[in-house]
Amino acid sequence: METAAKEELSFLQGIKDCVPTLLGYISIGFAAGMIGVASGLTVLEIAFMSIFVYAGAAQFIICGMLATASPASAIIFTTFIVNLRHFLLSATLAPHFTKYSVWKNAGIGALVTDESFGVAAGRIFNNKPINDRWMNGLNLTAYITWIASCVVGAVLGKWVSEPEKFGLDFALTAMFAALLILQMESVKASKLKHYVMLILLMVAAMYILSFFVSVDLAVIFATVIVATVGVVTDK
Amino acid sequence: MSVNITILLIIIGCAVVTLIPRLAPFLIVRNIKLPEAVMKWLSFIPVCILTALIVGSVIESGDDSFPGINWQVLFALIPTLVIAIWTKSLLITVIFGIIVMAVLRNFM
Incomplete structure (x- = not known):
């Protein structure tokens, strides 16, 4: 690198x-x-x-x-x-x-x-x-x-x-x-678990949000929510 | 070769509403220093949004309230992800994905 x-x-x-x-x-x-x-x-x-x-x-x-x-x-x-x-x-x-x-x-x-x-x-x-x-x-x-x-x-x-x-x-x-x-x-090895967790959370968030809004809006909402979770859960 | 004036106006309207979110951060961020927490938040955006775009292509928003799953896309996506992890190559992954989807649509 x-x-x-x-x-x-x-x-x-x-x-x-x-x-x-x-x-x-x-x-x-x-x-x-x-x-x-x-x-x-x-x-x-x-x-x-x-x-x-x-x-x-x-x-x-x-x-x-x-x-x-x-x-x-x-x-x-x-x-x-x-x-x-x-x-x-x-x-x-x-x-x-x-x-x-x-x-x-x-x-x-x-x-x-x-x-x-x-x-x-x-x-x-x-x-x-x-x-x-x-x-x-x-x-x-x-x-x-x-x-x-x-x-x-x-x-x-x-x-x-x-x-x-x-x-x-x-x-x-x-x-x-x-x-x-x-x-x-x-992604550093120490952060990999955190990122995998966020990806799984994204999949869930996208699916759940799709019940309520269009897929395009779900992309935006899910990203905003999960990136925030990422900041809060980051050590 | 002709251009319908109504279609041209729609294209211009769409261009303006597309340009605003693309440009705004570039023009706003110049004048303010973003706090550390915001920068950190932004660092999570790439992985989140790429995941969202992938999942979004699998979800089929029907007219009814239940979002469906596009099984064809999901079946093509799984080997494509494996190839992406294996080769780490953008080009190979895209070619492979196109072939898998063409096979699924024509022979399955």
Whole structure:
């Protein structure tokens, strides 16, 4: 771990560190583009959506709601709820970027995703440094790949009738599973039991909360509750 | 290639509500020093939220009050987790997960 501290934190290193996550963006982007076309959107509209909204799960939901002709207010409100978790991701990353300008912070914040957060949090967790250039390399690689994948998916979507058959949508869950395991890798042996307890508590909290609220809200509530339990039970 | 103005407005609305939670912490934290306890709380967020996202993909929120379990996702998830622990590789895990799910959907 000591040797890692010397590794240079360039824009290029950020691009390199993004590479393992790209297959996730590509497969989910393909699926999002295909579903967009199936929901009656044009390729250009799908491109705009991936450029401006830039959020996998939310784009699926927007397409689904557009297909069922939901009112605009309902679509926008649902998107807000689904993407509210980014607040927690940004809040975790933001303290590490305070020395940079407002615009730089805005640029980094605007492109925070579950995956780029996972990679960056992995470094923070391991007490490795992160900086603006590295984060921009990571973020921009993911962003460009996402837009391109959505557009390609939309173009291909005209020929593929059942995108689910390829299992591409599961790439997202598989990626979260890998990111979680990689996070756990860096947990000290003495803290491992504590973290396993918190994970089991999360599973229970998610299931119980799902009786009362939507899964997206359950993600936020369960995380807030269990992270608090984590602080209280930490020795 | 065309853009429907209503859809464009919906996309812009969705973009704004997505941007707010992403940006707010980056613009707020600059001006205040976060207490130790908050920093500690934030250190638990990655593991918690990743677990939440995984569990969320297994839970099926039906229209009735009982949340169901998506057994297909659960069956694909278990070997995927094993591969993740075994290989510690993001890329291998994702490829493996996609293949497992494709097999489950096409042959089971």
